[in-house]
Amino acid sequence: MSNSTDFLLALESVSVSFDGFKAVNDLNLYVDKNELRVIIGPNGAGKTTVLDLICGRTQLSSGSIKFKDEEITGLKEHEIVRRGIGRKFQTPSIYEDLTVFENLEISVPRGRNVVGALFWKRTGEVIDQVREVAAMIFLDQHLDRLAETLSHGQKQWLEIGMLLMQDPELLMLDEPVAGMSVSERTRTAELLERVSKGRSVIVIEHDMKFVASIADRVTVLHQGKVLAEGDMESIQANPKVKEVYLGH
């Protein structure tokens, strides 16, 4: 396999099958440092599965996943998170019974064992950190609200905020603008632009306008394989892509 690389994340010959169905088939995917990569593809192309593989939610059948040149396959989810990979889910996945503040506080990457959590002190530093992120995700006026009372778009932002608290080197977002209004989409695009500074981001998205507004590079998945990769223009001009995805 490959020697030492400059890639932040390298997936090589990754396959996974569910009861014989190959959801991801011999996939190679490389993500650079500070790159914002968008993965698109028709339903069932394996986009979400790829994120599941990277964050340890699904175990791969064969292949290798390297993060900062270290193999991360087989690690538990929380260990992968601690290496510096954050993941946002398709449906907003936040703690509804906690307040916005508490949701963000829980995501601070310290005091993560039982003892640390038991004797956790809400220091001024923590409060500042939470406020700073809350301002970025447009929720600084809602810190004391229970998360379940937020609108759908605000929940999406809160989950992005929880990832920002973790300060990951690689941020993976699964359809971050799904169910958002037009104005929320615009603000989310701005948000992504800001948060992608100094880290790599992988975004799965359907909305082509949104993709065009944020992407450095686009990877098109089809039937568990990379169909095409490149900047948005070349992707849109690619006849294979048109056939399977954009055309219909």
Added chain:
Amino acid sequence: MSAALKNNRNIELVGFLLIAVTIMVVLPLLLDNFRLNLVGKYLTYAFVAVGLVLCWGYTGILSLGQGVFFGLGGYCMAMFLKLEASSVANTKIQSTPGIPDFMDWNQLTELPLFWIPFKSLPFALLAVIVVPTLAALILSIAMFKRRVGGVYFAIITQAAAAVLTILIVGRQGYTGGINGITDLRTLLGWDIRTDNAKYILYFVCCALLIGSMLLARFVIASKLGRILVAVRDKEDRVRFSGYDVANFKVFIFCLASAIAAVGGAMFTLQVGFMSPSFVGIVPSIEMVIFCAVGGRHSLVGAVVGTLVVNWAKTLFSESFPQLWLFAMGGLFILVVLAFPRGLAGLVTDQIVPFIGRLGGARPASPSPAASPAE
């Protein structure tokens, strides 16, 4: 901190004070010794209910086998007391004097090895906590590390309760069998059967219960408490916040079990015996009902629920013994259907806002602490 949260915290504080004053001042003044001892017995179940608030109410781990830990705690205490009661002088009519009577009846001629350390009170007291916690640790690590949870975990705990009962009943010579360990007399020479001793033990029990509640309160109020709520809410997501969820579930289950075990030991001391009928499936489920009726999200509620249900049980079974099980079943269904947050939920959702509205009708008196006192 929002006003609503602060208000809830004040309600909780008032509740803590009310329960402390009720069990430590009001009830001892009102009740005769027999009834007070009965309340003391109920309060030992309240330890279990407090533990259930932690693991079921806050973390969403339903255990239908808390009787196991209550029982193990009680048995560890009973073993010490039994050995003290089985001195050579007390047991000289046996064919082997100096061993517990039930061993003699079962043709044992010497004390089994695992009984020997229980001659020491410090060891026994340590064992009251350590043995049940160790059992909980093994069970919970085996389950939670493999991500067995929810209904499956409840069934496993139920099975554990059945297994321990069968073990105790089946190994009569070592455990006292179905009768349990009976005829306990003294604790380091202090006769625990006298009214005076029962009176003192009642207060020890109250103090330990309130201590357990404060400990539970500390855990809930820490960041760990919020992580537990997060686990209940979205266990999967917590892993992606970088936490090893299984460790937190193991911790809270062990803590709940240790608290239950203290209750078991206090039961043995106050009631004077321990038997498998407090270990098995039925008592374990009853304890869950106490907690549900009181409100599984509220420490104070769980204690009140335990007292209320047991009081009802005593009243009912004194007059209509056959009907009690139906009444209990009906009560559980009623709680689940009509007020799933239990008595505590009724207080915080209905009564306090009602009092608040009464108070709000008068010109500005925004002190929330004052309202429950009205």
